[in-house]
Amino acid sequence: MSKRNRSVLLIPLLAAVLFTSGSPGFFGWGEEDDPLETANVVNYYGEWGNITELVRALNNGELEPADHPHPWVATFQHVDALEREFSDPPAGGAHFPVWQNCMGRIYEEPIENGHAIHSLEHGAIWLTYDPAALSAQDISLLERRVTDRPYSMMSPFPGQSSPVIVTAWGMQLFTDNAGDPAIDAFADTYAQNAETTPEPGATCGNGIK
Template identity: 50%
Template sequence: MSKNARNKNARKANALTQREIAWGGIAFYAVIGLVAVVAIGFTFMQTRSSADSPSVAGLVTKDDLGREHVSGTVAYDTSPPMGGDHNPVWQNCDGRVYDAPLQNENAVHSLEHGAVWITYRPGLAAAQLDALTNKVTGIDYTMLSPYPAQDAPIKLTAWGHQLSLDDASDPRVDEFLRGFVKGPQTPEPGAACDGAKDTP
């Protein structure tokens, strides 16, 4: 083979083997793919239904709750409310024990953030109140307060979910807390539960 032919073949081989990688195109499609994955994940989180929520005996659920920020009072159809339109300021729910009733509209905002609100009818036995206090104290996304108008000694409420109980030692207290503190019912996962309203 002549020297010219060898040089020509070498140039052809070099042209094929030294092709540059199109990093711009790869980066573009990688970003598009990442955006698509994030969008699908966010949509999934926002559309989880109550069917994904834990099953607790005696649980009452409510769907299609409003989520508007409003001023003034809201006429809720359950006591305590399970969700709905609410005050723009949430009630601090970072393991708080309140000794007076809370404003419904602030507490409902906390439910939207993933809190569980434990309420009790005034006059609950001291031992039972102590047990509920121990369940809440220092546990983020929980709060405890009296609720004079409720029809059961104890109620546990999360967004769209409520459980009525007669006794603080009922094992369903722990079941409810495990299932609903920042659970799948949460309309605004990751939203804060402190730094807002600190008093009843």
């Protein structure tokens, strides 16, 4: 067989190896390499898994609100003041009538939890960080991941339990690494996720600046 013919046979063989090996390559990560598989993600819906199933259980009497470990996850009313204290960013619950602008916005100061929760209700992702736990370089890296990204916002949250927390309604990712690939994977998965977002498609603009 000529060298030319051997080369023709090897090209499809190499392509088959690239597509079936499951290893990261020119075309990204294999499915089994999903960063969320090993990430520290908390699902506050519990055994119901998502907002659709939880609301169904509440409506048909299968579950009483007081029996759920996190009843706030199915609480959507507007209030003028929050009754709960937060050591970490809240992932849902009663909230202020006006949302925080969340179309890739970077806030240099802490924002009001009540406005942020309303943004989560609209399907936003809220990336927070403890400024005492990260370098300026780390913070800059996080900013690049949020800037101009629709349905996302970032702000400091001093004293939170993890250097970086990414929050969606009913879901949170905890990590100490600003370069963690799970941050983008979480945002891609839960921003505007119809299974976990109370009001997907609602605006993230024209709110609190």
